[in-house]
Amino acid sequence: DTAVSQTPKYLVTQMGNDKSIKCEQNLGHDTMYWYKQDSKKFLKIMFSYNNKELIINETVPNRFSPKSPDKAHLNLHINSLELGDSAVYFCASTHGTRGSPLHFGNGTRLTVT
Amino acid sequence: KQEVTQIPAALSVPEGENLVLNCSFTDSAIYNLQWFRQDPGKGLTSLLLIQSSQREQTSGRLNASLDKSSGRSTLYIAASQPGDSATYLCAVIGSGTYKYIFGTGTRLKVLA
Numbered sequence: 001d002t003a004v005s006q007t008p009k010y011l012v013t014q015m016g017n018d019k020s021i022k023c024e025q026n027l028g029h030d031t032m033y034w035y036k037q038d039s040k041k042f043l044k045i046m047f048s049y050n051n052k053e054l055i056i057n058e059t060v061p062n063r064f065s066p067k068s069p070d071k072a073h074l075n076l077h078i079n080s081l082e083l084g085d086s087a088v089y090f091c092a093s094t095h096g097t098r099g100s101p102l103h104f105g106n107g108t109r110l111t112v113t
Numbered sequence: 114k115q116e117v118t119q120i121p122a123a124l125s126v127p128e129g130e131n132l133v134l135n136c137s138f139t140d141s142a143i144y145n146l147q148w149f150r151q152d153p154g155k156g157l158t159s160l161l162l163i164q165s166s167q168r169e170q171t172s173g174r175l176n177a178s179l180d181k182s183s184g185r186s187t188l189y190i191a192a193s194q195p196g197d198s199a200t201y202l203c204a205v206i207g208s209g210t211y212k213y214i215f216g217t218g219t220r221l222k223v224l225a
Contacts, residue, residue: 104156
């Protein structure tokens with residue numbers, strides 16, 4: 001009965017490859033996010049969707065492309081992976097756009113070699 | 114530009130002690146503030162959410178206060194336990210934005 005689930009948990013790949021991370025929530029939320037946590041544990045917003053509409057698109061390389069097929073899913077595709085993309089990527093969801101608690105997945109640790 | 118700072122960066126206390134974690138933000142025009150805990154290798158768990166109109170929220174041994182005008186929030190943990198050991202983060206969302214801005218975190222260790 002996991003609320004926010006991400007797959008895979010670990011992802012090890014070589015520079016230049018393309019990879020995807022998937023996120024699903026069963027909380028009935030209408031807003032989902034992707035966050036990046038760097039090696040210093042700092043969390044930074046990347047994207048957010050509300051009812052499948054993109055509402056936050058931070059300054060990230062256009063190699064990163066989110067896709068929300070429905071309100072319960074938010075995927076992240078990364079093209080031409082670089083060493084600096086190594087980090088932990090967290091998916092989160094909430095009800096509405098700002099007044100409710102955020103619920104996080106357990107993260108995907110991406111290592112680019 | 115909103116900046117969120119948490120002091121101290123790390124804290125080690127003996128079991129049973131009451132403690133206070135601090136969170137400061139530069140722009141007082143916030144909609145709400147949340148406190149989270151993060152266990153190693155895990156995602157964040159929301160502990161308390163304080164709306165901008167509220168002064169404090171309580172959940173069990175946790176009490177969070179908010180002083181919006183001074184740009185400060187504190188998380189008070191009563192009678193700390195080893196199970197409280199984790200990294201604690203605060204995050205604020207501005208009145209005119211959808212983005213939560215996270216603090217740098219306080220790594221807490223409660224010694225048995």
